[in-house]
Amino acid sequence: MIKLIEVHKIFGSNQVLRGVNLHIHRGESMVVIGQSGCGKSxxxxxxxxxxxxxxGQVFIDGQDLLSCSEKKLYEIRKKFGMLFQGAALFDSMTVGGNVGFGLREHTLFSQEEIKKRVQEKLKILGLSGIEGLKPNEISGGMKKRVGLARAIAMEPEILLYDEPTTGLDPIMADVINDLIVRLKGTFQVTSLTITHDMKSAYKIADRIAMLYDGRIIEIGTPDEIQKTKNLIVQQFITGSARGPITEREEMNGIKNEIVG
Amino acid sequence: MVWIEEEKFYAKGYNPGMRRILSEIGKRFSHFIEETGKLSIILIQAIKGIFQPPLRLQENLRQMEEVGANSLPVTIITGAFTGMVLALQSFVAFKRFNAESLVGTVVALSITRELGPVLTGLVVGARAGSSMAAELGTMRVTEQIDALSTLAVNPIEYLISPRLLAGFIMLPLLTILADMVGIIGGWFVSVCILGANSVVYIRRTFDLLEYQDIYSGLVKAAVFGFIISGVGCYEGFYAEGGAEGVGKATTGAVVKAYILIIISNYILTALFF
Structure with missing residues (x-):
């Protein structure tokens, strides 16, 4: 369904991705873990x-994103729903306007029909009756859920989650995890989540991949990841301050001092 | 490492300071070229977006309200007081050679040809241009522009096209209004305060005023409207770096729009001669 082949990306002098290979199957929930700033987003x-x-190349359903036209790219994007880290709700619109945005832009549904569908989606996420509020009138956890409602409004085949639990209290984080698992069950979506919240990763993932130093260094089921022999992955999933990741950072610091 | 290299250049007779200056100039120049390219791409796509379906009537009207209707008070005040002060100043000057009767002509010509469009452009530039940059900039740094893309809506067509159209249409309309209140303001000062004859003043105002004067002013206004929206949207659309970036984009939008308006005003005036 989603295929990344040898993807490289450089920003200025910073080589963020150095050849990422990742293959996500239809209906699978893939979670990419990694440190902050390692290039997950x-x-x-x-x-x-x-x-x-x-x-490198990116394929969605066999369609190469790089070589296709802009028009085709927007066509492909209709298959996607994306939840942003900060929810990225349009603050000029109401909650209802946000959730119904895709429907208004891409379908010929009547106002009534759109309203019905918006209410339906909000209800799935436990948010009935807030259509008329503006995004700045609701809490962070609600914003995330509204963002999620907007992402699923068009009933997409693929859902992308950008740190879905970051910045939420533990209970709300688990509510979001539950929702992600439930959406997978109800809509049979393929999903790609990036996170550094291991609890969340174990709960929602079919497979977990770890991004480190611009490459995927380990990939496997949550069980396999927990039993990994890779010391880097071990340090990350146990969340310890001592290990190969921090040692390398220290070495880089010393190297920079000598060179600089 | 670096200083060894410079030492080598120095020994050959190169000046390391010069080298740094040249590389800085080169960097600025390539940056300028890059910006110009990005601006052209955005503008071309936005203009295309104005004519391509979906036409987004509601969004267009909303922007016209924002640029046009909401700029009415400031435009009226600017226009009226400019006309008034112009009448006062030219009355004082013309009195010295007994040509007070020409005040009406001077006010009408200066307002329609020059001050109406330029002052409206500057005032709306400060008001609407800065707000476009701030709004789009905030949308950029809070990922709302990316969110538009992921919802399969082209952000340039959705955000920039209506603003560009609004600037292009509303600026001439606001200028017509500024022209009118300016001329009325001039009449008010001359007739009601300085005691000029109303009939003579009005005749002098319209005797020498030609269509060409008004029309050249309106063409200028349309160009200024295009500049204000284009620069404001561009600055906001490519803002980066949080609140500070949005602040920079807003300032940049106003300053650049001012400079472009002032310069293009001269060029357009020269063309219309």
Missing amino acids: VLLKHVIGLLRPDK
Whole structure:
């Protein structure tokens, strides 16, 4: 369904992705874990064509995102729903306007029909009756859920989650995890989640991949990841301050001092 | 490492300071070329977006309200007081050679040809241009523009096209209004305060005023409207770096629009001669 082949991306002198290979099957929930700033968000933006790789290819359903026309790219994007880290709700519109945005833009449904569908989606996420509020009038957890409602409004085949639990209290984080699992069950979507919240990763993933140093260094089921022999992955999933990741960072710091 | 290289250049007679200056100039120049390219791409796509379906009537009207209707008070005040002060100043000057009767002509010509469009452009530039940059900039840094793309809506067509159209249409309309209140303001000062004869003043106002004067002013206004929206949207659309970036984009939008308006005003005036 989603296939990334040798994706490279450089920002200025910073090589963010150095050859990412990732294959996500239809109906699968893939979670990419990694440290903050390791390029997870960049990876996600490549999948939906917000960023173009400097080298490599991205295929969605066999369609190459790089070689297709702009019009085709927007066509492909209709298969996607994306939940942003900060929800990215349009603050000029009401909650209802946000959730119904895709329907108003891409379908010929009547106002009534759109309203019905918006209410339906909000109800799935436990948010009935807030259509008339503006995004700045609701809490962070509600914003995330409204963002999720907007992402699923067009009933997409693929859902992308950008750190879905970051910035939420533990209970709300688990509510979101539950919703993600439930959406997978109800709509049979393929999903790609990036997170550094291991609890969330174990709960929602069919497979977990770890992004480190611009490459996928390990990929496997949550069980396999937990039993990994890779010391880097071990350090990350146990969340310890000592290990190969931090040692390498220290070495880089010393190297920079000598060179600089 | 670096200083060894410079030492080598220095020994050959190169000046390391010069090298740095040249590389800085080169960097600025390539940056300028890049910006110009990005601006052209955005503008071309936005203009295309105006004519391509979906036409988004509601969004267009909303922007016209924002640029046009909401700029009415400030435009009226600017127009009226400019006409008034112009009458006062030219009355004082013309009195010295007994040509007070020409005040009406001077006011009408200066307002329609020059001050109406330019002042309206500057005032609306400060008001609407800055708000476009701030709004789009905030949308950029909070990922709302990316969100539009992921919802399969082209953000340039959705956000920039209606604003460009609004600037292009509303600026001439606001200028017509500024022209009118300016001329009325001039009449008010001359007749009611300085005691000029109303009939003579009005005749002098319209005797020498030609269609060409008004029309050249309106063409200018349309160009200024295009500049204001184009620059404001561009600055906001490519804002980066959080609140600070949005602030920079807003300032940049106003300053660049001002400079472009002032320069293009001269060029357009020269063309219309």
